[in-house]
Amino acid sequence: MIKGFEAKETGAYAALDKLFSQWEGSLKTTPGDYVRSLESGLPSRERNKRLIVVLQAYIDASGMGSTQWEPFIALAGFVSTSEVWAQFSDSWQAELDRKPVLPYFKMNEAFHPNAYSPKNKNPFEGWKESDIKARVFNFLKNN
Numbered sequence: 001m002i003k004g005f006e007a008k009e010t011g012a013y014a015a016l017d018k019l020f021s022q023w024e025g026s027l028k029t030t031p032g033d034y035v036r037s038l039e040s041g042l043p044s045r046e047r048n049k050r051l052i053v054v055l056q057a058y059i060d061a062s063g064m065g066s067t068q069w070e071p072f073i074a075l076a077g078f079v080s081t082s083e084v085w086a087q088f089s090d091s092w093q094a095e096l097d098r099k100p101v102l103p104y105f106k107m108n109e110a111f112h113p114n115a116y117s118p119k120n121k122n123p124f125e126g127w128k129e130s131d132i133k134a135r136v137f138n139f140l141k142n143n
Contacts, residue, residue, distance in 0.1 A: 056085045091143050098138075110136050 035054055039047050059077035063070045080088075096102045102123045109115070110132050113124035124132055 054082065055079050056082050058085075088143055092139070095139055095142055102135075105139060107136070 032054075035052055039050050039052060042050075057077055057079045059075055062074045062076070063072055092105075096105060104123070109122045110124050113122055113127055113132060115122060127135075
């Protein structure tokens with residue numbers, strides 16, 4: 001036994017609680033830590049036999065499926081690794097930051113630049129159709 005931890009009356013439990021609280025508070029767990037924990041307790045000969053793949057996805061919906069004119073919803077998306085998404089995000093942001101700067105990009109707003117939205121001003125409002133097409137093409141070409 002460690003001196004000071006022999007009995008509850010000496011405050012050993014309180015000391016341990018404090019120690020574990022400090023240790024737990026210093027841990028910074030991420031999703032990657034969790035994934036690594038799935039195989040980190042195995043020896044390398046077993047660990048190396050396993051393939052862990054982490055993918056990230058972006059999925060968007062079109063249509064509401066709530067009316068007789070739109071009875072269906074279509075989903076489409078892209079799946080890739082986090083490294084590819086990080087590169088894509090940087091490239092996408094660079095295109096948003098080009099003059100004239102766009103706060104965000106929504107294809108629906110690009111195709112309907114003068115449509116009224118009670119939430120946001122359409123960033124394409126007042127643009128010429130040829131400028132919108134050129135910008136959409138840049139998003140597609142560069143990303």
